[in-house]
């Protein structure tokens with residue numbers, strides 16, 4: 001079984017005290033910090049930029065998994081690499097030369113990742129995977145732009161298809177992940193789980209992280 005990792009999305013943190021939110025993730029046993037970057041064009045919302053990623057990098061030793069919901073990610077990867085990102089994910093739907101941008105992310109010393117929106121067929125990313133340009137696939141289980149949305153059931157078939165073709169790939173799922181929805185996602189082969197609302201609204205984030213991890217591990221094993 002691949003390592004199950006829980007990645008809190010700091011989009012759901014109190015923006016008035018983001019540093020405390022990041023420290024809470026670390027104290028709660030999270031594995032990585034997920035940073036949601038929105039440009040108000042690719043998605044109808046604006047969130048955070050490289051300065052926030054740099055702050056996160058200063059306050060935690062956890063890896064930063066940076067999700068660029070940007071129409072033109074190629075213009076910003078250098079800034080996010082400099083800010084201390086460990087993984088930089090771009091969208092297959094972005095207006096850029098996707099292969100070239102993934103190569104540049106790797107050249108900048110980061111792990112390149114590719115993200116797929118709910119309406120986009122999974123085979124759209126196969127060429128990038130075949131060419132070995134991707135180290136993490138992120139399957140969106142909500143239409144991107146806002147936290148706190150409901151999980152779109154059925155996207156797990158994309159996870160299963162990637163896991164079948166690429167048994168060693170890191171596969172993350174993002175959107176509406178909580179105690180129940182993590183189970184089908186894990187049972188279909190996801191091993192990295194982004195959770196915003198369910199973790200930041202939990203009365204005890206440490207318990208919520210352990211419970212999510214335990215549910216995912218059980219669901220993953222049961223499916224084998």
Ligand SMILES: O=C(CO)[C@H](O)[C@H](O)COP(=O)(O)O
Pocket residue numbers: 009011012034036067142143144145146147148149174175176177194195196197198
């Ligand atoms: O990418 C995102 C939104 O575009 C968020 O990461 C995602 O929605 C997680 O938040 P929540 O767990 O609250 O759904």
